[in-house]
Structure formats: C-alpha cells, structure tokens
Amino acid sequence: MTSVWQKRLQTLRYVVGENPLSLAAFLLFAAFVLLALVGPSIAPFDALASNVGAPLSPPSLAHWFGTDSLGRDILSRVIIATRLDLGIAVAAVGISCILGGLAGAFAGYFGGWTDRIVGRLSDTIMAFPLFVLAMGIVAALGNTVANIVIATAVINLPFYIRVARAESSVLRNAGFVEAARLAGNSEVRLLFHHIIPNILPPMTVQISLNMGWAILNAAGLSFIGLGVRPPAAEWGIMVAEGAQYIVSGEWWIALFPGAVLMLAVFCFNLLGDSLRDLVDPRRRT
Amino acid sequence: MISTILKRLLGAIPNLIGVVVVTFLLTRALPGDPAAFFAGASGTAEAVEEIRKKLGLDKSLPEQFIVYVRDLARGDWGMSHATGQSVLTELTTRLPASLELTLAALFLAVIVAIPLGILAATRPGSWIDHLCRGIATAGVSLPTFFTGLLLAYVFYFLLGWAPAPLGRLDPYLSAPAQVTGFYLIDSLIARDFAVFVGALKQLILPTVTLALFVLAPLARMTRASMLGVLSADFIRTARASGLAPRTVLFTYAFRNALLPVMTTLGMVFSFLLGSNVLVEKVFAWPGIGSFAIEALVASDYAPVQGFVLSMALLYVLLNLSIDIAYGFVDPRMKIEN
Numbered sequence: 001m002t003s004v005w006q007k008r009l010q011t012l013r014y015v016v017g018e019n020p021l022s023l024a025a026f027l028l029f030a031a032f033v034l035l036a037l038v039g040p041s042i043a044p045f046d047a048l049a050s051n052v053g054a055p056l057s058p059p060s061l062a063h064w065f066g067t068d069s070l071g072r073d074i075l076s077r078v079i080i081a082t083r084l085d086l087g088i089a090v091a092a093v094g095i096s097c098i099l100g101g102l103a104g105a106f107a108g109y110f111g112g113w114t115d116r117i118v119g120r121l122s123d124t125i126m127a128f129p130l131f132v133l134a135m136g137i138v139a140a141l142g143n144t145v146a147n148i149v150i151a152t153a154v155i156n157l158p159f160y161i162r163v164a165r166a167e168s169s170v171l172r173n174a175g176f177v178e179a180a181r182l183a184g185n186s187e188v189r190l191l192f193h194h195i196i197p198n199i200l201p202p203m204t205v206q207i208s209l210n211m212g213w214a215i216l217n218a219a220g221l222s223f224i225g226l227g228v229r230p231p232a233a234e235w236g237i238m239v240a241e242g243a244q245y246i247v248s249g250e251w252w253i254a255l256f257p258g259a260v261l262m263l264a265v266f267c268f269n270l271l272g273d274s275l276r277d278l279v280d281p282r283r284r285t
Numbered sequence: 286m287i288s289t290i291l292k293r294l295l296g297a298i299p300n301l302i303g304v305v306v307v308t309f310l311l312t313r314a315l316p317g318d319p320a321a322f323f324a325g326a327s328g329t330a331e332a333v334e335e336i337r338k339k340l341g342l343d344k345s346l347p348e349q350f351i352v353y354v355r356d357l358a359r360g361d362w363g364m365s366h367a368t369g370q371s372v373l374t375e376l377t378t379r380l381p382a383s384l385e386l387t388l389a390a391l392f393l394a395v396i397v398a399i400p401l402g403i404l405a406a407t408r409p410g411s412w413i414d415h416l417c418r419g420i421a422t423a424g425v426s427l428p429t430f431f432t433g434l435l436l437a438y439v440f441y442f443l444l445g446w447a448p449a450p451l452g453r454l455d456p457y458l459s460a461p462a463q464v465t466g467f468y469l470i471d472s473l474i475a476r477d478f479a480v481f482v483g484a485l486k487q488l489i490l491p492t493v494t495l496a497l498f499v500l501a502p503l504a505r506m507t508r509a510s511m512l513g514v515l516s517a518d519f520i521r522t523a524r525a526s527g528l529a530p531r532t533v534l535f536t537y538a539f540r541n542a543l544l545p546v547m548t549t550l551g552m553v554f555s556f557l558l559g560s561n562v563l564v565e566k567v568f569a570w571p572g573i574g575s576f577a578i579e580a581l582v583a584s585d586y587a588p589v590q591g592f593v594l595s596m597a598l599l600y601v602l603l604n605l606s607i608d609i610a611y612g613f614v615d616p617r618m619k620i621e622n
Contacts, residue, residue, distance in 0.1 A: 123300060126555075127300040129554070129559045131556075132593055133597075212425070223428075239430060240430075258428060258431035262426055262428060
C-alpha cells in the first residue's frame with residue numbers, strides 16, 4: 001500500500017517538476033474552492049449594500065478593488081460571486097458528465113440502435129455553434145439560473161458521450177470483461193461493475209478540461225443578460241455592468257471581476273492539462 | 286470529385302433536419318402562451334382561442350412542425366416586435382457585418398497560429414515552444430468579452446490609437462455602396478480609401494479579440510500534428526535523401542500536418558460564431574449577434590429563434606465546405622471514394 005502511494009507521490013512530483021505551473025494551478029484551485037465555501041464570511045462588506053463607499057471610487061485601502069456606480073464594494077462582490085460561478089459550472093458539468101457518461105457507455109457497450117440514437121443526439125447538438133445553442137435554450141426555457149445550468153449541461157454533453165463511448169466500446173472486448181461475462185454476469189451488471197468504473201479516469205480528465213469552458217460559457221451567458229439578474233453578484237454580469245464605464249476610464253469595475261474570472265478559467269485549464277498528462281501522457285499536445 | 290461532393294451534401298442532410306427539429310422544439314418551449322401574448326392584457330378567453338387557431342397552435346405537434354418547415358422554406362421567419370421588420374430581412378441585412386468580423390478573425394488567427402505551431406514543433410522545448418504552449422492555454426482561458434473591453438480600454442482610452450468601440454464605421458463617414466456587404470471590399474470597389482481605412486480601424490480591435498480566442502486551438506493542433514508528422518518514417522527518408530530542410534518541412538511535412546488542422550477548423554468555427562455574439566456586444570457591432578441580444582433583452586423571441594437557426598445553418602454549411610475542401614487537400618480521399 002505504501003509503495004503504491006510512494007509511487008504516486010513520485011509521479012506527482014515528476015509532473016509538478018516538469019511543469020511548475022501545475023503546482024501554482026493547484027494552489028489557486030484550492031484558494032477558489034475556499035473562497036466559494038467561506039466567501040460570505042470573509043467578504044469585508046455586504047455585497048448587495050449600496051453606498052458602502054463613494055460611488056465609482058478607484059481602488060483604495062478601504063476598498064481594494066474600488067466601488068461601482070452604486071457605491072458597492074467590488075472586492076466583496078467578486079468574492080461572493082465565486083460560489084455562484086463555480087456552483088453553476090460544477091452543477092452543469094456534473095449533470096452532463098452523469099448523463100453523457102451513461103449514454104456514451106450504453107452506446108459504446110451495446111452498439112446497434114442505442115449507438116445510433118445516442119450518436120444522432122450528439123451530432124445534432126454539435127451541429128450548432130455551442131454558445132448559440134445555449135442562448136437559444138435559455139431563451140426558450142426562460143431566463144433563470146437553473147436554465148443556465150441546463151443549457152451549459154446540454155452543450156457539454158457531446159464531449160462526455162464521445163469519451164465514454166470510445167472507452168466502453170474498447171473495454172467491451174477486453175479480457176477481464178470477457179471473463180466476467182463467462183462467469184455468468186448479466187450485461188447490465190457488466191456495464192455498471194466492470195465498464196463504468198474503468199471509464200472514470202478519462203472522464204475525470206474530461207471534467208477538468210471542461211470545467212474552465214463551462215465557467216466561461218456561463219459567465220458569457222450572464223454577460224449578455226441571461227440567467228443571473230442584477231443585483232446578484234456574478235463575474236460575467238459584473239463585467240457587463242463595468243463595460244459602459246470602460247470608455248470613460250473607470251477601469252476597475254470591469255477589470256477585477258474579469259481578471260478573477262480569467263484566473264479561474266486559466267487555473268482549471270492548467271489543472272486539466274496536468275491531470276491529463278498524469279492519466280494519459282500520450283494525449284499531451 | 287462531383288460524386289464526393291454530392292456524398293458530402295447528402296451527409297449534411299441529417300444535420301440540417303436535426304437543426305430544424307431542435308429549433309422547432311425550442312420555439313414550442315417558449316415561456317408563456319404566444320396566443321395570450323398576441324391577444325394582449327385585455328384579450329378575452331375567446332379572443333385567445335381565436336388567435337390560437339389562427340396561429341395554428343390548436344393543431345397537433347407534427348402538424349405544427351410541417352407548418353413551421355413550410356413557413357421557413359417560404360422565408361417567413363416571423364416578425365421582430367421591437368423593429369417591426371420581418372426577422373429574415375433583419376438577419377440578412379446584418380449578416381455581412383458578422384461575417385466580415387468572423388472571417389477577418391479567422392484569417393488573422395490562421396496566419397498567426399500556423400507559423401507559431403510550426404515553429405514550436407520544429408524546436409520542441411525551446412522558448413518558442415513554451416510561448417506557444419503558454420499562448421494556447423492562456424488563449425482559451427480568455428473570456429472574449431473581457432479581453433475586448435481590456436483592449437478597448439488600453440488602445441482607445443489610454444493610448445488613443447483605436448477609434449471608439451462603437452460600430453463598423455465612424456459616424457461622419459458614410460457606408461460604401463453595398464455590393465458584398467463587407468465594408469473593406471465594398472469601399473475598395475468604390476475606390477473610397479478613407480472609408481476603407483476607417484472600416485479597417487474599427488475592425489482591428491474586435492478582430493484581434495476574436496482571433497486571440499481561436500488562436501489557441503489552431504496553434505495547439507498545428508504543433509501536435511506537425512510533431513507527429515515530423516517523427517514519421519517518410520520524413521526521415523526525405524531527410525536522409527538529402528532534401529533541403531525547407532522542402533522537407535513545407536512540401537512533405539506541412540501538407541500532411543494540415544489535415545488534422547482542417548478538422549479542428551470545425552470546432553474553431555463553433556467557438557468563433559459563439560464568441561462573435563459577445564464581441565459584437567462589446568464593440569456595438571451591428572451584426573446578427575447584437576441583434577439577437579437586443580431581442581433577448583426585450584423578450585422578443587422570434588428574432589432569437591431566427592438567429593439560432595441561421596447560425597446553425599451557417600455552421601452546417603461551413604462544416605460542409607471544410608469537408609469538401611478536405612477532399613481537395615487529401616488526395617487519398619479520392620481513391621477511397
């Protein structure tokens with residue numbers, strides 16, 4: 001047991017040594033998770049209260065990130081927003097990983113008409129520019145946060161279907177599955193006990209590669225006025241609120257939420273890359 | 286060759302059907318009752334029923350679908366309540382603006398990303414390789430709406446190099462006579478160089494914003510596929526035969542490496558058309574994306590549906606042309622068919 005862990009630690013040390021950015025990304029990731037968990041209790045001001053400072057005042061010691069047009073503290077709003085932004089992305093990616101993973105595993109394992117239906121579904125989603133499809137879904141279902149989650153989940157589905165399908169169609173003929181089948185296990189049992197546990201590692205990599213993109217999409221949707229409504233604090237909508245002030249020189253309103261959003265996405269992308277290097281070095285590009 | 290193209294055309298039909306079915310389902314899922322909406326607040330139950338019949342909402346779903354497809358084919362894509370124009374007219378007048386921006390960004394991304402990818406692949410582990418990797422990871426992490434604002438702040442507000450991020454042309458210049466709808470081309474046709482320069486100036490920032498975002502997947506793919514090809518046996522043979530490095534790199538390696546890059550172009554277009562919407566909003570670009578956003582804000586759904594449908598149709602067409610071009614670039618496709 002110890003040797004396994006030692007070996008893992010060694011690989012981890014190697015990956016981190018090879019790419020020191022991975023370590024930075026991991027620390028940043030931990031910081032974001034912490035912010036999402038305890039954000040409301042460490043924010044210096046009430047994120048929704050107006051006039052905690054003079055409106056449109058630049059960054060100062062009292063307000064590190066400055067204040068917006070209603071005199072709200074931008075630092076507090078950025079901190080509070082972490083939970084909502086990450087929450088939307090985690091929920092969306094979770095839904096699409098579970099549904100897409102199951103659909104893909106069924107399609108790859110059983111083949112035939114299951115495969116055709118799932119394949120057609122995924123092709124149809126991919127026939128749209130994905131962000132545009134998400135806009136259409138939110139417009140049709142109604143302008144709420146829950147529907148942003150649904151839309152983001154739908155446009156992520158094909159990626160999970162593809163990974164799960166490819167993996168399970170290979171595994172279905174693997175020796176250990178064959179052995180389990182000969183031992184008299186039912187097909188469904190084979191699928192859930194032998195195939196699905198084995199497609200989890202590539203799925204995990206897909207999740208971490210996908211997370212940053214999911215955050216970007218959700219923030220993009222709220223930037224154009226879908227989903228999250230003011231005065232709620234969310235990075236995309238905060239950038240939208242600051243957009244009109246950029247041309248008159250009040251840069252801090254849009255810059256800080258935008259930069260934090262960028263940092264979060266960057267962190268997830270780096271993390272995804274290093275996780276992929278760890279699990280499947282051949283796919284490294 | 287013609288049979289290959291025909292085969293590709295047939296292959297795109299299921300996608301087209303899928304797109305129309307999905308947009309139809311999205312129309313049906315609209316929040317609220319369209320009949321009640323048209324009847325207005327004072328509409329009686331009978332009036333709502335009357336309108337429902339008129340709109341065909343009392344029919345079964347398959348019947349409604351047939352009507353929907355028939356209307357689409359006739360060019361009846363509904364009306365925009367906000368502008369009072371037919372959605373199809375609005376979309377077609379605004380489409381050139383979006384296309385000009387998208388194509389300019391694609392062009393810029395390709396001419397930067399491909400040399401960058403090749404350089405990175407020929408010098409693995411060098412600073413340019415790390416630069417390529419860094420740009421690729423940073424590029425996909427950039428929220429386009431945020432980079433757009435940042436560029437506008439730096440180049441318009443701070444440096445004053447770029448014009449105000451408002452639309453396709455300075456208000457004091459008049460648009461060139463419409464031929465293609467692309468201001469850059471139309472102004473050249475009209476030999477109006479002031480307009481050409483003005484349009485170019487307005488175009489630069491949004492183009493760079495969009496290009497930055499799609500540069501990443503292109504550079505990454507070029508690097509990866511060049512690396513793969515360069516380690517292949519036929520490259521070693523070519524080198525051993527004493528061919529000039531330039532010939533090996535461009536004639537032998539690059540042509541082969543181009544194929545996977547072309548396949549990623551489909552994904553790149555998906556990104557481009559999506560982030561186009563965001564960039565149009567930031568730069569007040571009068572394209573179909575900002576039209577859709579205005580409609581969304583006004584809860585005017587017919588234009589949004591029309592927008593989603595037209596973007597999807599455009600995307601299917603783009604993928605189709607990539608497929609066809611693929612057949613021209615890769616001679617093996619001819620033999621297989």
